[in-house]
Amino acid sequence: MEDQIPVSSPLITQEDIDYVAKCLGEGWVSGEGPYVTEFETKFAKICNREFAVSVSNGTDALDLAIAAIGLGRGDEVILPSFTIVSCLSQVLRMGATPVFVDSDSESWNMDTDSTVNSITSRTKLIIVPHIYGLPVDIDPILEAAARWGIPVIEDAAEAHGLFYKNRSCGSFGTASTFSFFANKNITTGEGGMVLTDDEVLQAQMLLRKNLAHKPGQRFVHEQLGWNMRLPAYQCALGTSQLDRLDYILARRREIGSFYHSAFAEVDFIQLPLRETFYASNSYWVFGMVMADDAPIKAIEVQNELAAKGIGSRPFFQPLHKQPVLGAFGLASQPTLANAEKLGRDGFYIPNGLNLSDSHLETVAESLLSIFEKC
Ligand SMILES: *Cc1c(COP(=O)(O)O)cnc(C)c1O
Secondary structure, eight states: OOOSBOSOOOOOOHHHHHHHHHHHHTTOOSSOSHHHHHHHHHHHHHTTOSEEEEESSHHHHHHHHHHHHOOOTTOEEEEESSSOGGGTHHHHHTTOEEEEEOBOTTTOSBOHHHHHHTOOTTEEEEEEEOBTTBOOOOHHHHHHHHHHTOOEEEEOTTOTTOEETTEETTSSSSEEEEEOBTTSSSOOBSOEEEEESOHHHHHHHHHHHBTTOBTTBTTOOSSOOOBOOOOHHHHHHHHHHHTTHHHHHHHHHHHHHHHHHHTTTOTTEEOOOSBOSSOBOOOSSEEEEEOTTOSSOHHHHHHHHHHTTBOOEEOOOOGGGOGGGGGGTOOOOOOOHHHHHHHHHEEEEOOOTTOOHHHHHHHHHHHHHHHHHO
């Protein structure tokens, strides 16, 4: 059964449709031309970056940035356990060794001190994903990385339009990556972007996203690339969506405040932080974590919501426990208690941009009635 209130739903307006139609009407269908350049230029500008390279999705953005920065066997890469597998795949494919750090139990982001303390002379990359709409406390990580000369990839797939201490998310580190999947703050259906200020890195990425034709000698290949081109009509959708980013963030914050008030009295759930000293939450998703002694488990709550036609999703499952690590000889990993708890007890509820206030009230009342029964 399809959920009557889906966990996420993209906002596609008539302006979006008109702009995509204009692009198609002019015959721009492949991954080049003025609509691609326009989206890349505008996106780089709002993030305060020199260069933007559009790609097919956010996973490609990470693969491309990691490949272009370069990793070798035995190199260590620091990343949180509590994130999406897209942060890990290319690290493993290049034979490097992931060093997983635990999450802060309040912000659900990678713990800044653990990250800095995990740096060794073998560390060759740090991947910093902002989780669920609240930025990572990134300054101490950037400072330590600069001291050691280690590149940083900022994964801002859940952080379009956000600020860390008045600086744009997407502007930090060697490269920043974005996703424009259907549930992200702005969407091109599928789509992604890498931003950088490094011209040499940009050239490496342009080469590799387009089959790595030798510059000036098409169909000659000195290395292997991929086809990660993002079609023009999707770029047109992205450009049109960008105009609405402020509204989208404001609405997500409104939904966040509504849920915060609705669940303020429930003492066995942990809600997202509203703000920290460096940023305010934009609630890309509205998550909650059941306390250890809660009278009901996250999965049971999710099942009861589903029975009422209300969508929800479990949190990320920790990367340091993923079965695929075994294939790389990395099955044995230290315990990361916070990441494991988040994966076990966390889930998020509908906050789609098409939901009306009365939908939100239905979600809140349904969830409260599930809680009251137990
Ligand atoms: C969504 C997401 C990605 C992957 O993006 P896709 O476009 O789905 O491939 C990467 N990192 C984070 C943090 C994400 O939330």
